[in-house]
Amino acid sequence: MARLVVVQYPNPILKQQTKEITVFDERLKVLISDMFETMKANAGLGLAGPQVGVLEKIFVLKYKRKKMVIINPVIDVFSEKKEIGEEGCLSIPNRQVYVKRSVSVEMTAQNENGKVIKIKEKALMARILQHEFDHLNGVLILDREVPSYELDGL
Numbered sequence: 412m413a414r415l416v417v418v419q420y421p422n423p424i425l426k427q428q429t430k431e432i433t434v435f436d437e438r439l440k441v442l443i444s445d446m447f448e449t450m451k452a453n454a455g456l457g458l459a460g461p462q463v464g465v466l467e468k469i470f471v472l473k474y475k476r477k478k479m480v481i482i483n484p485v486i487d488v489f490s491e492k493k494e495i496g497e498e499g500c501l502s503i504p505n506r507q508v509y510v511k512r513s514v515s516v517e518m519t520a521q522n523e524n525g526k527v528i529k530i531k532e533k534a535l536m537a538r539i540l541q542h543e544f545d546h547l548n549g550v551l552i553l554d555r556e557v558p559s560y561e562l563d564g565l
């Protein structure tokens with residue numbers, strides 16, 4: 412296992428699109444284990460490929476006892492109900508940003524073996540999934556920052 416370097420904003424890698432993963436081999440397993448190690452070392456809840464310089468559709472997350480590897484995700488359902496919450500990002504240190512997200516999402520993806528998986532999550536897990544999914548499309552929390560006038564009354 413190796414700890415990877417976390418790409419920092421405003422590195423243009425973070426704004427790029429990612430490619431689908433089609434080969435589920437040893438290289439991928441090593442990448443996944445390195446991503447988990449890197450996320451843990453930086454006390455993150457999630458980490459996406461572009462954040463370690465890999466422009467591929469993959470992210471990992473760990474929250475409480477849930478540890479997930481998400482490959483080639485598609486969000487099938489965003490709940491209409493949305494909620495504003497504070498988010499940080501390992502690529503944008505020392506910055507907390509208010510972001511409006513759906514409170515629940517349904518996702519189709521693949522696991523580390525290429526098996527198709529269906530995921531349905533709400534609350535913080537749904538927020539992490541949407542945050543990491545955004546990374547695969549070059550979207551950062553700064554792009555979604557809720558303007559301060561919308562925060563009145565929070």
Ligand SMILES: [Zn+2]
Nearest residue numbers: 499500501502
């Ligand atoms: Zn992030």
